[in-house]
Amino acid sequence: MNTILNFSKPSLLLDKQRVLYNIQKMAEKARKSGVMFRPHFKTHQSAEIGEWFKQAGVKAITVSSVEMAAYFAAAGWQDITIAVPANVLEAKELDKLAKDNTIGILVDSLESVEFFSKKNKNKLNVWIKVDVGYGRAGIPWNQLQHILELLTVIQQNRNFSFMGILTHSGHTYQASSTENIHHIYAETVSRMQAVQNLILENGIKQCKISIGDTPSCSVENSFTGVDEIRPGNFVFYDLMMLHLGVCKAEDIAMGVVCPVIGKYPHRGETVVYGGGVHFSKEFIANQQGDKLFGIGVERAEKGFLKLREDIRLVSLSQEHGIVRLPDSELAKIKIGDQLVFFPVHACMTANLYDCYNSFDGEKVQRR
Amino acid sequence: MNTILNFSKPSLLLDKQRVLYNIQKMAEKARKSGVMFRPHFKTHQSAEIGEWFKQAGVKAITVSSVEMAAYFAAAGWQDITIAVPANVLEAKELDKLAKDNTIGILVDSLESVEFFSKKNKNKLNVWIKVDVGYGRAGIPWNQLQHILELLTVIQQNRNFSFMGILTHSGHTYQASSTENIHHIYAETVSRMQAVQNLILENGIKQCKISIGDTPSCSVENSFTGVDEIRPGNFVFYDLMMLHLGVCKAEDIAMGVVCPVIGKYPHRGETVVYGGGVHFSKEFIANQQGDKLFGIGVERAEKGFLKLREDIRLVSLSQEHGIVRLPDSELAKIKIGDQLVFFPVHACMTANLYDCYNSFDGEKVQRR
Numbered sequence: 001m002n003t004i005l006n007f008s009k010p011s012l013l014l015d016k017q018r019v020l021y022n023i024q025k026m027a028e029k030a031r032k033s034g035v036m037f038r039p040h041f042k043t044h045q046s047a048e049i050g051e052w053f054k055q056a057g058v059k060a061i062t063v064s065s066v067e068m069a070a071y072f073a074a075a076g077w078q079d080i081t082i083a084v085p086a087n088v089l090e091a092k093e094l095d096k097l098a099k100d101n102t103i104g105i106l107v108d109s110l111e112s113v114e115f116f117s118k119k120n121k122n123k124l125n126v127w128i129k130v131d132v133g134y135g136r137a138g139i140p141w142n143q144l145q146h147i148l149e150l151l152t153v154i155q156q157n158r159n160f161s162f163m164g165i166l167t168h169s170g171h172t173y174q175a176s177s178t179e180n181i182h183h184i185y186a187e188t189v190s191r192m193q194a195v196q197n198l199i200l201e202n203g204i205k206q207c208k209i210s211i212g213d214t215p216s217c218s219v220e221n222s223f224t225g226v227d228e229i230r231p232g233n234f235v236f237y238d239l240m241m242l243h244l245g246v247c248k249a250e251d252i253a254m255g256v257v258c259p260v261i262g263k264y265p266h267r268g269e270t271v272v273y274g275g276g277v278h279f280s281k282e283f284i285a286n287q288q289g290d291k292l293f294g295i296g297v298e299r300a301e302k303g304f305l306k307l308r309e310d311i312r313l314v315s316l317s318q319e320h321g322i323v324r325l326p327d328s329e330l331a332k333i334k335i336g337d338q339l340v341f342f343p344v345h346a347c348m349t350a351n352l353y354d355c356y357n358s359f360d361g362e363k364v365q366r367r
Numbered sequence: 368m369n370t371i372l373n374f375s376k377p378s379l380l381l382d383k384q385r386v387l388y389n390i391q392k393m394a395e396k397a398r399k400s401g402v403m404f405r406p407h408f409k410t411h412q413s414a415e416i417g418e419w420f421k422q423a424g425v426k427a428i429t430v431s432s433v434e435m436a437a438y439f440a441a442a443g444w445q446d447i448t449i450a451v452p453a454n455v456l457e458a459k460e461l462d463k464l465a466k467d468n469t470i471g472i473l474v475d476s477l478e479s480v481e482f483f484s485k486k487n488k489n490k491l492n493v494w495i496k497v498d499v500g501y502g503r504a505g506i507p508w509n510q511l512q513h514i515l516e517l518l519t520v521i522q523q524n525r526n527f528s529f530m531g532i533l534t535h536s537g538h539t540y541q542a543s544s545t546e547n548i549h550h551i552y553a554e555t556v557s558r559m560q561a562v563q564n565l566i567l568e569n570g571i572k573q574c575k576i577s578i579g580d581t582p583s584c585s586v587e588n589s590f591t592g593v594d595e596i597r598p599g600n601f602v603f604y605d606l607m608m609l610h611l612g613v614c615k616a617e618d619i620a621m622g623v624v625c626p627v628i629g630k631y632p633h634r635g636e637t638v639v640y641g642g643g644v645h646f647s648k649e650f651i652a653n654q655q656g657d658k659l660f661g662i663g664v665e666r667a668e669k670g671f672l673k674l675r676e677d678i679r680l681v682s683l684s685q686e687h688g689i690v691r692l693p694d695s696e697l698a699k700i701k702i703g704d705q706l707v708f709f710p711v712h713a714c715m716t717a718n719l720y721d722c723y724n725s726f727d728g729e730k731v732q733r734r
Contacts, residue, residue: 006456007456008454008456008457008460009432009434009454009456009457042685042686064685064686065376065640065686067376084628084640084686084687085628085629085638086628087375087376087626087628087640087703088626088628088702088703089373089374089375089376089626089703089705090375090376093375108629109629109630109702111630111701111702112628112702115702115703135634135689136638136682136684136687136689137628137629137631137638137687140633143633170684259454259455259456261451261452261453261454261455261479261504262452262475262476262504263476263478264504266507266510267502271452271503271504273432273451273454276647276649276715277715277718280643280647280648281647281648281649281715282643282648315503317503317537318409318431318714318715318718319409319431319432319451320451320503320504322502322503334478335455335476335478335479335482336454336455336456336482338456347685348643348644348648348685351644351685
């Protein structure tokens with residue numbers, strides 16, 4: 001009996017075995033390294049996928065908004081770090097969450113520390129966000145005086161528990177090679193340790209180091225000198241990670257199913273129902289500047305099969321996508337066929353759907 | 368009394384007066400030209416904004432999915448064109464909608480026409496989708512034999528009402544100047560008329576011409592030779608349209624409010640809570656290749672004020688945005704301030720929210 005699932009509209013398809021393998025592998029690596037594994041849940045945003053992490057022994061998580069923290073707290077997670085500089089406009093919601101849960105916040109300005117110092121009634125774990133070179137948020141790792149100033153104010157407040165320093169080396173996403181990722185990782189650890197040493201020299205008893213990006217966590221085998229890792233994307237991986245060389249095609253666990261709605265043999269293209277609102281507009285560009293929004297993948301009854309680099313999503317409108325493919329493939333395709341594509345950036349794509357579909361027909365709900 | 372609205376999270380802010388002006392202006396232009404105004408509702412996807420169109424005399428609409436058609440049918444719209452090649456996998460839903468409503472579909476292949484010919488029990492208005500040069504969907508305008516073949520099959524089915532030919536000159540979005548848009552528009556009309564003439568010469572009594580893109584509909588003053596226009600984006604406009612020169616900054620009606628969560632004076636930047644999941648990853652690149660994801664705009668109590676080209680959203684992560692601005696501006700900004708940005712592509716941005724907020728505090732729901 002053929003039990004290939006049918007989808008009449010663009011839908012997320014999840015290879016649960018691959019997800020479980022990715023979780024298991026990262027959890028195991030963290031365990032061997034003796035570091036805390038605090039996965040970032042912004043990628044999947046699903047209480048049910050959260051359960052799969054629990055089964056792998058995970059007890060603490062990372063999220064990127066107060067809303068997301070509230071969702072996972074409601075799903076039973078009690079140790080949550082909100083890994084963006086804390087938003088003072090959500091202080092009330094944060095304080096409420098901190099009443100019954102262990103909530104970690106990130107600070108990188110006196111303004112923000114002083115604000116929460118006055119407003120927060122419940123205990124908060126506080127991390128100083130450090131910028132080791134990515135240039136997004138955080139105090140630059142070499143502005144040591146600035147870091148100590150913040151620390152002084154944090155230490156004065158009995159509701160604050162100073163945890164340590166936290167960084168996200170997001171520049172690994174632009175790395176030119178895995179060699180380059182190793183280099184960024186080593187530099188990150190060394191810069192974080194310089195800050196940690198300074199803090200410990202100033203009489204502070206504990207200063208953990210928390211790092212986060214999927215590229216580093218995927219290519220490194222151990223995490224000496226680090227206390228905690230917070231990767232997120234690895235749960236699904238995607239074409240961006242494949243392109244960077246940090247995962248294999250067989251690790252990518254999420255695809256988008258798209259019905260074929262048009263065939264244009266004179267251009268060697270088909271058009272699918274599946275556009276920017278189903279993939280996001282994230283793309284990879286090759287050296288010729290050609291954009292790529294997805295690559296085809298074959299599926300069997302129980303999971304993904306071979307990557308089809310000859311079936312490429314080359315353009316996206318709001319609801320349509322243009323697929324370029326060899327004439328021999330085009331000749332086989334019928335209007336109404338369902339093509340499956342791996343997305344460029346799984347976090348952004350998953351965000352556009354209410355649920356995932358597993359290969360056995362289960363609907364896995366998202367926030 | 369200060370009644371400036373406060374938002375603790377990224378939120379859509381709508382200048383209703385500007386929306387009403389944009390609707391009125393386009394409706395008036397269509398009326399003067401004697402063409403049917405069938406606005407594309409994929410941009411706003413809001414039953415309430417739909418009512419504002421009704422008040423401007425609009426009776427028929429365009430959408431880009433069967434789901435969207437069902438939503439607007441439930442909101443009282445009875446004449447709806449679904450302007451993507453009809454999806455055979457949603458034939459059942461389509462047939463159901465066509466029972467009580469006038470539904471227009473697009474076809475560009477024999478496969479699809481033959482499919483609906485067999486499956487559809489209720490009357491459908493059928494448009495042949497023609498490609499006049501954009502290269503997305505549609506039969507190329509010069510494949511006349513192919514068009515006639517489709518027409519023959521359409522004519523044989525009593526449930527089909529052949530309406531005419533429809534195109535979307537989406538290549539105007541890449542135009543180098545408004546001159547270039549005028550050129551594409553003129554070419555579009557002339558190519559569509561060539562197809563129309565052929566069809567009429569073949570004994571068909573009616574063959575309307577429907578065109579659609581916001582750039583053409585904005586820069587042209589009249590639409591001689593055309594029967595119907597289907598612009599959508601003009602309802603809000605955005606930076607892409609401003610960049611193309613088809614609207615003024617004072618026409619842009621939708622912004623995204625973002626709380627400031629970080630300040631980095633050493634880089635001349637702030638970070639806001641507002642990322643790719645709040646704007647989409649659509650960007651404009653300048654000649655130096657610098658990307659721009661949004662531009663600041665001032666707001667008063669009742670509407671948007673001046674565009675602030677010196678306040679630029681230069682990078683987006685999932686939940687954060689990096690804002691580059693002059694030191695003098697940065698010095699004035701406090702953590703917790705709310706910055707407002709016009710988005711690059713309003714359709715993609717609006718799609719990420721459940722509702723709009725009007726300046727008088729009203730929540731305008733979206734699908």
